[in-house]
Amino acid sequence: MAISTIAILESTVSMLNGNNFSEWKENLLFYLECLELDLALREDEPPTLTDTSTPLEVTKHERWERSNRLSLMFMKSHVTKGIRGSIPECKKATEFMRAVEEQFVSSDKALASTLMKKLSSKTFDRSRSVRDHIMEMRDMAAQLKSLEIDISDSFLEEERLKQEKL
Known part of the structure; x- marks a missing residue:
């Protein structure tokens, strides 16, 4: 080689x-x-x-x-x-x-436990854009996936929809 x-x-x-x-x-x-x-x-x-x-x-x-x-x-x-x-x-x-x-x-x-807690308790606080909030949640989901813990896209979509209603 x-x-x-x-x-x-x-x-x-x-x-x-x-x-x-x-x-x-x-x-x-x-x-x-x-x-x-x-x-x-x-x-x-x-x-x-x-x-x-x-x-x-x-x-x-x-x-x-x-x-x-x-x-x-x-x-x-x-x-x-x-x-x-x-x-x-x-x-x-x-x-x-x-x-x-x-x-x-x-x-x-x-780390997985910490990320799961953060992801499940994360709420949109209007301190930044909805897009930034969603991107942060996707990043946490990607980190969990790298730890072989799969977060479904439907979970993230539900969270996105909840935030849009706020």
Whole structure:
């Protein structure tokens, strides 16, 4: 793969900053797959090499080790220092990903809860245009959707109609 293509792909993976875990993970997995570095995330570690290991087993082990090492380095380089400090030291890419996920499952739930409360209690206060109010509500719905919580368009349409009656 050309260096410019790799750079473009790499630029799609933003730094994990605490508010973007789902997007970070999706882009990271896509990047690693495009570069064929996701082997360590898809397959278990092969058995330890011995004196009787076949050349095929040696090759498979070396490919897995390279994938694990590079995946781990890339993941760590795309996590802010503040977050990296709260994640235990890991030797395997899968362990690191699991540790990061554990950090953000509760964070995503808290964010989703906050957004749901804001969205359901949001009222038009005439301090700005109806359009701005609707756009803010759509933005909250988009954030919830990124957290895999789907808000139907009918809910937003009902809210828009309520606001127009005011």
